[in-house]
Each structure stands twice: as C-alpha cells, then as structure tokens.
Amino acid sequence: MAQVRNKQILASGYITGNPKQTDMYLKNSTITLQLPLHASSETVLVKNLVLSCDPYMRGTKRTDRNSLFNSFSPDSPIVGYGVCKVLDSKHPDFQKGDLVWGITKWEEYSIITKTDSFIKIEHTDVPLSYYNGLLGMPGMTAYAGFYEVGFPKKGDYVFISSAFGAVGQLVGQLAKLLGCYVVGSAGSKYKVDILKSKFGFDEAFNYKEEQDLDATLKKYFPNGIDIYFDNVGGDMLEAALVNMRRLGRIVVAGMISQYELDEPQGIKNLVNIVYKQIKVDAFTVYDYYHLYPKFLDTILPYIREGKITYVEDIANGIESGPAALEAMFTGKSSGKQVVLLAHE
C-alpha cells in the first residue's frame, strides 16, 4: 500500500521547564495508512484532527512528580491529548471511522499501541475541539475539582485564579450555575473583560496590576472566601489563605507559579488553616475519570442551551504547534489553546 506524508513535531532534546518553540522541530515523515499484520491486538491507527496544549506539557526536574507520561523525549513526537479519527484498528472497542479523544502524538497520523486513555466520542453536535478542553481532561478537572473536592453550595463565595484557563472558565460557569458569587483573576484586561461579559463572573481582576493581593481579595471578598480554586500557588495562595472563611476549601488543581522555581516559595500563612479549619485538597483528574459519563450528562445540555460557553484559541496546521504551546505557557493564548490539523 502507498505511503502518505506524515508531518511530525519532535522534541529537540530533553526539556526542562516550560517548552519554547525552539525546543521542537518539524519533520516530514511518511506512513502507510494501514496497520501492519503483526500489530498487537490493541493497536489503533488514527488521523489526528485537533491537538491540545495543556499546562502539564513541560519538562520537570522533580523526581517526585507523579506524571502519567512524559510529553517530551528527544527526537520523538510530542505526546499529548488530541481528538482523532480511527483509520484502522486491532482493538475490539474501536472501529474504523470512530472518533476518539485521548493521548496521541503530535503528527498527522499516529499508530497508538497504548490506548487505555482513548474515549469514544458519542456526541458530535458540539465542536470536536471541545473534547480537548471543555469536554475533555480540563473540563473533567474543573468538574471533579469543583464538585467532588470543593463541596460547593449555593451562595458560596468562590475565587478562581487563572480563571481564563482551560479549567478556570468552566469552574466559574459551574459556580455561577449553582448560585455562587464568583471572582476570577487573569493576566490581561482582555481576559478580565471576557470573564465578566461572556462567562458571567461577578467580578474579575488583572493580577498583574495589583500591588497587594491581600488587599485586592479583601476588596472583592469583604466577607471572605468559601472556595479558592487554585491553579497558581505562590503569592495568590498566600493572599487567599488570609482571606478564607471558616471551614473554607482550597481546591488545588495546580501551582504553576512554583514549578519553575529552583527553590519553592515558602507559604507563611498556612497556619490559617488551623485558625479557620480549612481543607486544602490537591487532586488529579485521573482519579475521577469514572465520573465522565455523569459529567457529559451534566455539561452537554448546558452547552446546547447556551448556558455554558467556551473560548478557544485555535492555531491552524501542525506547523503552528510549537508556537501555540509556547503561547499557552506565556499567557498569550486567548482561550483554551488547541492546534487544528484537519476537520475530518
């Protein structure tokens, strides 16, 4: 059978910290669009339609980091989430023509031998790219973190850092739908405006323009914070600890401000958790994937009714992948960052 072109994005070497465009390069390979006869029984050949840029896609020096997989191996395609179409399959659960989302590689076509992350896409009346964000891993992170870890209730005062991120957007909208008072922080006036106008946040602020985060939070939460959905750690966590209410919950989805530091920042206000009986709970979405059907049942109707919306930054073509990934880490993406390779 004839071979076709297979453009790939590969890592130049080992990456430490946040990846830059220059850490990756394009390679023009070829591939046969049929699985070899000897392919193992769970192997699937896919066409990658949309690739996902996510904050976990970074090198780490920390050996104690619990990573399910490494996105970067020298001269190998970047590994990450994507939406794919099955072209050939030895796996009993996936047939030619199926749409799936899960962990794939940054190339036009991939042979995937480890398919445990694949979830078949049953609902195609929403943008397929949503399965990289709102309806994929970030969406599940928002849902599990808010409902299963945050124990939210109507009327709660909710603060979300990195609120414009792939996770924060949904957390804020879920909180509003429940009847919470919601404030978000983000890194630009553009993002702050969208948080309020499109996502219905009660308030939002640009953390880069604030001198004293403690005072800022006191201004927006004169009665204190019930739930802090923390994506950043560091100074924002410090300020939030001071402003939490009794029995408050800090849901830690990430501490992106800390990963690049040689020595992590000391958090001085931790003793507040004793004074105010606060729960600080870090979690990983992988422990909650069994809730995915329930999640879809909850979110899909909201999307169809226009009650939940989502902002994506769609880069076009696999060549734009490295710049898109760098943009996500530097806060330049204007929405959940994805890379569109093909519509079908």
Place this chain on the structure above:
Amino acid sequence: MAQVRNKQILASGYITGNPKQTDMYLKNSTITLQLPLHASSETVLVKNLVLSCDPYMRGTKRTDRNSLFNSFSPDSPIVGYGVCKVLDSKHPDFQKGDLVWGITKWEEYSIITKTDSFIKIEHTDVPLSYYNGLLGMPGMTAYAGFYEVGFPKKGDYVFISSAFGAVGQLVGQLAKLLGCYVVGSAGSKYKVDILKSKFGFDEAFNYKEEQDLDATLKKYFPNGIDIYFDNVGGDMLEAALVNMRRLGRIVVAGMISQYELDEPQGIKNLVNIVYKQIKVDAFTVYDYYHLYPKFLDTILPYIREGKITYVEDIANGIESGPAALEAMFTGKSSGKQVVLLAHE
C-alpha cells in the same frame, strides 16, 4: 444559708502566648452552695472535681483566631474543661447529683450560666478524669480527626507528631487497632519508651535528638506516609510533606510550633501536595460533637477490655493548677495533664 470556702485560680492580667505560673494567682473566696432564687433558667451550680489543662488554653494576638472562648480574663477564674458534680440546678436536663463534663472555671465551686457545653456522664466504671482526656474533648479530637478527616484504612502508614499528647495517645492506639503501621514523635526518651511499650506504636523517636527530620522520616517510612496527624506544624510538617505518599492525608489538629512566632514559618514543601495529590485538612472537634455517642460506643468497650489505655499526669489540689498548666506547655507533663480537686 452558710457560705463555704471557694479557692479560685485567677489570671493576673491579659496573657499573650503560653501561660506561666506567674500569670495566675490563688484567691480565697466564699460561695453559698445554693443557686439564688433569681438565677436564670439554665443555671447550674457545680462542684469541680477534675480540671483539664489543654493546649488551646493560651493567649493569642491573632484576631483571626477562631476561639470558642477565652481562658484568661484579668482577675477572673481561668476557664477550661472540667468534670463536675451538680449541686443545684435550674436546668431541666441536669439534676442535683449528676456528673457532667464541659466548660467550667478553675475554682472549687462554680455557678455556670452557659451550660451548652455540658454533657452528662453516664458511665462511671472508668476514671472520671478520663472525661477531660480520653473520653472528653481530646479523645473526640483524636477520633474525629483520625476517622472522619484521615480516611484511614488497614495497612496505612501513619505518623503522629506530639504522639504522647492527650490527642496523640488515642490516635496511635486507634490506628494500631485498625491495622496500621504507626510511628510517633515525642520530646523525651521517657515518652518514646511509653509510646512503644504501653501504646503499641511500631516505632517512636525523640524529635529533639534528630538533626534532619526528613532523613528521620525516610528511615521510619521507607515507603512513605499515608496519614500524617499533625499537632505541631513547622519543621515537622515540612519534613512530612516530602515523605507523604500519593493521595496521602495530612490531618491538622494543631500547629503548636507556630503560635508563639511573631511571623509564622514559611512552608516551602507545600507544592508536594500537587505532585502527590495530598489532602491537608484542618478541623475542629466542635464540628463533630454529634458523633459523641458513637464515639463512646466505640471507645468504652476497648477501655474495659484493656485494648485502649491512657496515661495521665494528675496534679493534686487547685493550688497546683498554674504549675500543671505551665508544665503542659513546656512538655514536662508525663501524660494528659489534669488537676484533681475532689473525688466526689
């Protein structure tokens, strides 16, 4: 009706930080052992039998501290837990002759108008002083913290700081009864020996003799810690964070190392909660008092069967109260510190 002597221990002035003997003084007052006719409908006159010395009995500069009551007001009797006998009562739930435990005052006889903390003692086949410790607020703290906050399971690796304290003793024994591996830290060889010989801890160490707490915990927990029951905060919390296992739980009952500091210590290893999806949960026993009957049903049989034991340091006579309280804060008490005033 004739008046009788009523020795009292009063606070000399406002107390900041840990109380010293010299912050209190003895006063010989008198009292009539009958409630006045005009006493309000919930008032109770009690004879104080055993008074309790507990770590919350300290002055604090912090305005955000959530205290249910203040133990020290100038020239007023110290306020704290005690076991009492009812001598006269306007309260429908308490009759003359009843034994109760709850918040009373450091004096031989007290008129208590705020009796919401009082719990009637139904089981007197155990030492009455236990209702200040093992069967009182510290015991409930251990029980609620271990079971309701720690989510323990058989085989868990459990570390308890201040393990010889009024709370730690019981946490360790509950963990052993469940089939956990239990290590405790304490501040003297005497305490370490009792933790192992009497309470059945698998291991125990004197934290004052350890130079590198991280290495110490690695030695005792080569596979890591599932539950850290934290009574101290600070350096021990820092070391525990590094040694927690994935999905570990840090149950924060107190951070006694931090209360005296002008500026709290920065906790640098907090980012570990993200790497390992750790839950840090501070709690107060007051949110779990509805479980008290269930607690008694669990603990009383263990006491009767000798499966749970308790070490008390019993100071004799109200005059010994100030020294006993200071001893508890300086780690000199050889067991849960109580002050015995009368047997009945």
